[in-house]
Amino acid sequence: MMIREIVIVLHPVSVCVPVNHKVTLRVCAEGTGILSYQWFTEDNKEVPGGIKADLTITAKQTQLFVCRVSDHLFNYVFSDWVKVKVLDIDKSGLPVDWTGEPHIAINPKPRTVRKGTKVTLRCLAFGIPAPYYHWYRNGQPLLDKTSDTLQIEHATAEHEGSYLCSVSNVLAERWTEPVQVELEQMQQLPPPAPTASDKVALLIGNLNYSNHPGLMAPIMDVHKLSNLLQQLGFRVVSLLDLTKEEMLAAIDKFIQLLDRGVYGLFYYAGHGYERAGRNYLVAVDAPQPYNPKNCVCVQRVMHSMQQRQTALNIILLDTCRKWYNQDCMPSAIMPLAPSGNTVYGYATCEDAEAFEVQDGGKSTGIFTKYLNAHILQSVKVTHVLERVSEDLGRDPLVIGKQVVEIKHTLTEPRSLADPVRTTGYTRELHLRDACWRQANELPRKKRLMFLCGVEVEVSFSALFSNVLVVFAIVKTTGPRTQDCTITLSSTPTMEDLLSGPCRSEEMDSLLFMTSEKPDCSLRLCALQKLKESLVIKVELHYTHIDNQLRKTESLKVEIGKPLVASCNLHRRNHATTSKKKEGASVQSMGNISNGRQLHQTLAGPCRPCTRKAECAPKVAGTTSNEPEENDENELQDYTLAYRLAWPHYCKYYIERTECFFYLYDKEPHRWRSCFCDG
Numbered sequence: 081m082m083i084r085e086i087v088i089v090l091h092p093v094s095v096c097v098p099v100n101h102k103v104t105l106r107v108c109a110e111g112t113g114i115l116s117y118q119w120f121t122e123d124n125k126e127v128p129g130g131i132k133a134d135l136t137i138t139a140k141q142t143q144l145f146v147c148r149v150s151d152h153l154f155n156y157v158f159s160d161w162v163k164v165k166v167l168d169i170d171k172s173g174l175p176v177d178w179t180g181e182p183h184i185a186i187n188p189k190p191r192t193v194r195k196g197t198k199v200t201l202r203c204l205a206f207g208i209p210a211p212y213y214h215w216y217r218n219g220q221p222l223l224d225k226t227s228d229t230l231q232i233e234h235a236t237a238e239h240e241g242s243y244l245c246s247v248s249n250v251l252a253e254r255w256t257e258p259v260q261v262e263l264e265q266m267q268q269l270p271p272p273a274p275t276a277s278d279k280v281a282l283l284i285g286n287l288n289y290s291n292h293p294g295l296m297a298p299i300m301d302v303h304k305l306s307n308l309l310q311q312l313g314f315r316v317v318s319l320l321d322l323t324k325e326e327m328l329a330a331i332d333k334f335i336q337l338l339d340r341g342v343y344g345l346f347y348y349a350g351h352g353y354e355r356a357g358r359n360y361l362v363a364v365d366a367p368q369p370y371n372p373k374n375c376v377c378v379q380r381v382m383h384s385m386q387q388r389q390t391a392l393n394i395i396l397l398d399t400c401r402k403w404y405n406q407d408c409m410p411s412a413i414m415p416l417a418p419s420g421n422t423v424y425g426y427a428t429c430e431d432a433e434a435f436e437v438q439d440g441g442k443s444t445g446i447f448t449k450y451l452n453a454h455i456l457q458s459v460k461v462t463h464v465l466e467r468v469s470e471d472l473g474r475d476p477l478v479i480g481k482q483v484v485e486i487k488h489t490l491t492e493p494r495s496l497a498d499p500v501r502t503t504g505y506t507r508e509l510h511l512r513d514a515c516w517r518q519a520n521e522l523p524r525k526k527r528l529m530f531l532c533g534v535e536v537e538v539s540f541s542a543l544f545s546n547v548l549v550v551f552a553i554v555k556t557t558g559p560r561t562q563d564c565t566i567t568l569s570s571t572p573t574m575e576d577l578l579s580g581p582c583r584s585e586e587m588d589s590l591l592f593m594t595s596e597k598p599d600c601s602l603r604l605c606a607l608q609k610l611k612e613s614l615v616i617k618v619e620l621h622y623t624h625i626d627n628q629l630r631k632t633e634s635l636k637v638e639i640g641k642p643l644v645a646s647c648n649l650h651r652r653n654h655a656t657t658s659k660k661k662e663g664a665s666v667q668s669m670g671n672i673s674n675g676r677q678l679h680q681t682l683a684g685p686c687r688p689c690t691r692k693a694e695c696a697p698k699v700a701g702t703t704s705n706e707p708e709e710n711d712e713n714e715l716q717d718y719t720l721a722y723r724l725a726w727p728h729y730c731k732y733y734i735e736r737t738e739c740f741f742y743l744y745d746k747e748p749h750r751w752r753s754c755f756c757d758g
Contacts (some may be wrong), residue, residue, distance in 0.1 A: 084109070084111060084112040085111070085155070085157075086109055086111035086112075086115065086149055086150070086155055086156065086157045087110050087111065087153060087157075088107060088108070088109045088149060088157060089108050089109060089110055090106065090107060090108035090109075091107065091140070091159050091160040091162075092105040092106055092107050092135075092145065092147065092159055092160065092162045092166070093105075093162060093208075093209035093210070094162045094163045094164070094207050094209060094210040095162075095163075095164055095165065095180075095207070095208045095209060095210050096165040096167065096170070096205065096207050096208075096211065097139050097165070097166060097167070097206055097208065098139075098166070098167055098168075098171040098174065098185075098206060098212040099139065099166050099167070099168045100138055100139065100140070101138070101139050101166075102136060102137070102139075103136070103137055103138075103139050103164055103208070104135065104136045105119070105132055105134070105135045105136075105137075105145055105147075105162060106133060106134050106135075106165070107133050107147045107149065107159045108133060109133075109149040109157070110208070111149070111151045111155070112151050112152075112153065112155075113151050113152045113153075113415065114151070114152065114364060115148055115149055115150065115151055116131070116149070116150045116151070116427045117130075117131055117132055117133050117147055117148070118130065118131055118147070118148045119131075119135045119145055119146070119147050119148075119304040120145070120146050120147075120148065121143055121144065121145060121179075122143065122144035122161075122570035124676060125692050126580075129423075130147075131507035132145075135147070135161075137164070138442055139164055139166045139561070140166065141166050142163065142164065142165050142166045142499045143163070143164050143165075144161050144162070144164075145161070145162055145164060146158055146159055146160070146161045146162050147159040148298075154586055160573070163210070165210060166549070167185060167204055167206065168735070169185050169186060169204065170185065171185065173185075173510070173513075173514065174289070175607040178206075179208075179251070180207060180208030180209070180249070180251055181207070181249070181250055181251040181252040181254075182205045182206070182207040182248060182249055182251070182253070182254045183205060183206045183254070184203065184204075184205045184254055184256055185204050185205060185206055185208070186202060186203060186204040186205075186246055186257045187203060187256045187257060187259075187506075187718060188201040188202060188203050188230075188243060188244075188245060189259060190259040190260045190261070190262075190501070190502070190503045191203075191259070191260075191261045191262070192248065192261075192263070192264055193235050193261070193262075193263060193264065194235075194264050195235060195236060195237075195263050195264075195265070196234050196235065196236075197234070197235055198231065198232065198233055198234070198235070199230075199231070199232040199235045199239065199261060200229060200230070200231050200232075200373055200420065201215070201229070201230040201231075201243055201245075201259070201261070202228065202229050203228055203229075203245040203247065203256055203554065204228055205228075205247040205254065205427075207247070207249045207251075207425075208249070209249045209250060210249070210250045211247045211248060212226065212247070212248050212249065212524070213226055213227055213228050213245055213247055214226055214246045214248075214638050215230045215243065215244075215245050215246075216243065216244050216245070216246065216407045217239075217241045217242070217243050218241040218242055219242075225356075230243070230245070230583065232261075234270055235261070235263060237263060238263060240261055240262055240263055241260070241261060241657050242258040242259070243258065243259055243260075243261055244257065244259070245259040247412050249282040257502065257741060260501075260740070263527060264512075266309070273498070273499075273500055274391070274492050274493065274494045274495070274498050275341075275499050275500065275501040276313075276341060276342060276343040276344055276391055276392070276498050276499070276500050276501070277340060277341030277391070277500065277501065277502060277504075277508070277509070278315070278339070278341070278342045278500060278502070278508075278509060278512060279309075279312065279313050279314040279315065279343040279345075279496075279500060280315050280334065280337045280342055280343070280344055280345070280506070280512070280516070281306075281309045281312065281314040281315070281316045281317070281343070281344075281345040281346070281347065282316075282317050282319075282330060282331065282340060282345075282346050283302045283305060283309075283316060283317070283318040283319070283347045283348075284297065284308055284318075284319050284320075284322060284327060284330065284347070284348050284349075284350070284361075285298030285318075285319070285320050285321075285348075285349045285350060286298060286320070286321055286322065286348075286349070286350030286351065286361075286362065286363065286364050287299060287320065287321060287350065288321050288364060288481075288577050289351065289362070289364050289366075290364060290365055291365075291367050291368045292351055292362065292365065292366070292368070292524070293323050293351075295350060295351070295436060296443035297349065297434065297436035297437070297438070297443045297444045297448070298349040298350055298398075298445070299318065299320065299443075299578060300443060300444060300454060301349050301398065301444055301445050301448040301449075301452075302320065302347075302349060302451050302544065303318070303543065303544065304448075305347060305448060305451070305452055306318040306544070306594070307457050308452055308667075309345065309455070309496075311456060312455070312456065312485040312496050312497055313499075313500050314345065314496075314744050315337070315344075315512075315516045317330070317333075317334065317516070317519050317520070317545045317644065318544040318545050319366050319544060319545055319546045319608065319644065320544050320546060320547060320577070320578075320606075321577055321605070322360045322364060322608065323364060323365040323378060323607060324363035324365065324366065324374055324375065325649075325650070326363075326502075326609075326649050327361065327376050328376060329450065329452055329608075329647075329649035329650070329651075330608070330644075331346075331376070331381055331384070333500050333515070333519070333647055334346065334650070335384045335385065335388060336515060337512050337515055337516060338385060338388035338390050338503065339388055339389070339390070339505070339508045339512065340388075340389045340390075340391075340397055340508070341389075341390070341391045341505060342390045342391060342512075343389070343390065343392040343394070343494075343496070343498070344385050344388070344390045344392070344393050344394070345395075345396070345496070346381055346382075346385070346394070346395045346396070347395075347396045347397075347398075348361050348378075348396075348397055348398070348399060349398040349399065349445055349448060350362060350398075350399060350400075351366075351372055351399065351400070352375075352397065352399030352400055352401070353399075353400055353401065353402050353403075353404045354401040354402065354404065354430060354431070355372060355403065355404045357377070358372070358377055358379055359378035359397060359398065359399075359401065359426075360372055360376065360377055360378070361375055361376040361378060361380065361397075362374075362375050363375060363376065363457070368512075370404055378397065379396060380394055381395065382422065382424075384729040386419050386421070386422065390421060391421060391494070392421050392423070392461070392490075392494045393421055393422050393423065393462060393668075394423045394425070394496075395423070395424050395425070395450065396425040397425070397426050398427040398448050398451075399422075399427060399436055399754045400428065400432070400433045400434050400448045400739050401426060401428055401429065401430055401431060401432055401433075401434075402431060402432070402433060403430070403431045404683075405623045418489075419489060420489050420490060420491035420492070421489070421490065421491075421494075422487075422488060422489045422490075423461055423462060423465070423486075423487070423488040423490060424485075424486065424487040424488065425451075425465045425468075425484070425486055426484065426485040426486070426487075427445065427446075427447030427448075427482070427484065428447070428483065428484070428485065429480045429483045429484075429485040430485070431481060432481070432483070433482065433554070434482060435477070435481065435482055436444070436479050437449075437477065441648060446472060446475060446477065446478055446482065447472060447482075447484065450468040450471040450472050450475075451464075451465075451468050451674035453468075453471065454467045454468055454471075455496060456497065457495075457497070458495055458497040459495055460490070460494065460495055461488075461490070461491045461494060461495055461496055462486060462488050462490060464495075464496070465484065465486045466486065468484055469483070469484035469486065472484055483619055518646050518647055519545050519643060519644045519646070520542065520545060520643060521642065521643065521646065521648050522540045522541070522542060522548075522642060522643070523540045523639035523640065523642050525537065525539045526538040526539075526637050527555070528618060528635050530558070530620050530635065531633055532558040532560065532561050532620070532622060532624075532631070532633060532635075533556075533557075533558025533559055533560070533561065534554060534556065534557055534558045534561055534620055534622065535554075535555045535556040535566055536552055536553065536554055536555065536566060536618060536620065537552070537553045537555050538550065538551070538552050538616065538618060538637055539551045539553075539598075540639070540642070542643055543578075543603070545580065545607075545643050546605070546606060546607040546608045546643060546644045547603065547604070547605050547607070548607060548642050548643055549601055549602070549604070550568055550570075550601065550602040550603075550604065550616055551598035551600070552566045552598055552599055552600045552601070552618055553598050553599050554566065554567055554599050558571075560624055560625045560626060561622040561623070561624065561625065562622065562623050562625055563622060563623045564599075564620060564621070564622045565599070565600070565621045565622070566599050566600040566618060566619065566620055566621070567618075567619045567621070568600050568601070568602035568616060568617070568618060568619075569602070569619070570604055570614060570615065570616055570617070571614075571617065572610070572612065572614075574604035574605060574606060574607070574610070574614075575605060575606065576603045576605055577606060578603060578605060578607040579603070602616070606644065607641075607642050607643050607644055607645040608645065608649040608650065609650060610641055610645035611650060612641075613638055613639075613640050613641060614638070614639050614640065614641065614642065614645070615636050615637070615638050615639070615640060616636065616637045616638075617634055617635075617636050618634065618635050618636070618637065619632055619633070619634045620633045620634070620635075622630065639644070641728040645705060680708070
């Protein structure tokens with residue numbers, strides 16, 4: 081009688097998990113009759129209850145395990161030994177639905193050492209199966225460095241360079257951030273080149289206005305600039321069509337991402353204007369006429385950025401700066417100490433318009449067009465803007481109409497292409513990374529199997545941080561189906577604000593960035609307004625081969641609150657200090673024409689058009705005493721008008737900002753400030 085051998089066809093695999101994580105070890109064997117299993121630890125002790133092919137344990141400490149497989153004829157065989165490695169380290173970044181792909185828990189840190197001393201770089205990662213490690217220097221693999229720890233016994237000049245580690249298993253591959261290993265230099269070295277501890281950018285483009293002329297260029301301008309900034313190492317949040325409250329909430333989130341040593345960049349494309357030295361960005365829900373209380377003050381954005389002790393602050397505005405109601409007193413913005421890290425790049429100079437070219441397929445803001453052409457250059461950021469200014473000055477469409485203006489207080493040659501060095505900023509980087517990922521996390525790819533046997537793959541892509549594109553592709557057809565088509569819809573319904581007869585074909589081309597063209601796509605805009613979980617309905621339409629009838633099946637996929645929807649921008653915390661009522665009534669300002677048209681001055685297919693509707697002049701003889709707005713509810717400004725019994729009966733306008741009074745004497749036409757101690 082022949083004895084059939086026991087063959088293990090699937091051995092258990094080693095794993096690396098955080099402490100108290102549940103792990104299942106699995107063995108699969110073939111043999112004669114019913115097989116029995118018994119699991120053991122490295123000290124030959126039987127694992128209580130470990131008598132099945134699958135062993136599920138709560139990992140408390142690092143241990144070795146092996147499984148004995150036996151049959152009723154007393155034949156037995158042992159599986160491979162496997163290690164359950166337990167890391168008692170921070171696992172806060174581990175996804176809740178983690179399925180075993182490598183997750184780097186400890187990244188290597190930069191080292192500056194003396195010549196001849198020992199260098200140790202360490203990388204630890206969770207993974208099921210346990211991940212493999214491979215170290216690289218200056219992009220080249222180190223053949224014998226395949227453990228979680230890289231050691232150099234005697235450091236020499238040849239060991240200097242950029243090191244990183246590849247961590248992989250059968251599920252995925254992850255890479256650490258590169259770190260520098262340098263030797264201490266005894267001699268005096270020149271000051272190091274400027275670096276950033278991180279780079280963060282917020283891009284806002286407003287185009288579909290409720291009460292003002294619509295624009296076309298911000299779509300492509302924001303999209304292209306976003307891609308270029310990502311090439312420069314920026315974490316980018318790009319948003320379209322925001323109300324004032326949404327703009328302020330997005331700016332609040334952006335400010336939270338700024339910290340010591342960070343480069344912060346804020347870009348806006350849309351309608352705007354200037355008033356009493358302040359620049360205002362017009363939200364899509366802003367009514368007519370323009371009023372600061374319905375807009376966002378740029379100077380307050382910069383003030384908030386400077387308070388975060390950033391290494392570089394850049395504000396780029398592709399918007400108009402036409403003056404508006406200059407008779408009003410400006411609200412005070414208390415200055416910080418002198419700061420040498422600020423750059424303003426204006427698309428146009430004071431009291432002038434900024435233009436966009438609308439020719440169907442190549443709509444672009446003229447300023448952003450040249451900005452995108454130069455932004456990748458590794459030169460001082462002000463030099464980039466100077467080159468933009470020179471190119472725009474030669475553009476025949478806007479000669480004599482638009483001139484770039486640059487303001488800055490830079491004291492160092494800082495560039496947008498400066499490298500990122502995180503030394504000393506690890507904790508802040510982890511916190512910022514988690515916050516940034518919240519606004520950019522995409523739903524995972526889904527596979528749906530319909531009753532008719534058709535399999536459909538649903539995937540997701542982000543055009544902007546608040547615009548999600550859903551793709552559906554028929555992967556396999558059923559045995560009795562033909563002519564399969566797919567339709568997609570969402571609950572709640574998210575309007576596609578980027579489609580329409582005036583939108584360029586170039587916008588639609590952004591949908592298909594992958595090599596595999598989908599069978600159906602759905603564009604979901606304005607995700608910042610989403611207050612509940614988003615559900616995608618996939619409808620499959622097919623013809624049944626037997627009866628040639630057209631049939632429909634549907635399945636639903638819940639994807640939560642993707643991208644910026646998870647940030648809940650609709651729940652912005654308003655300032656707790658409320659406005660007090662004004663002490664006296666004021667006269668209303670002159671009306672603005674409701675029949676504004678885009679300003680187009682040149683004939684031909686490539687006409688420049690203003691980003692802002694022109695304001696009608698005031699009615700002759702009308703005096704505007706309207707108080708300046710309270711700059712997003714942060715100041716308490718009061719404007720009173722008195723006629724005092726002085727010679728010449730002078731009229732004074734008084735504005736209180738904290739402990740100062742500002743008085744305007746119409747004779748001899750000057751402002752005077754007075755201190756008030758109570």
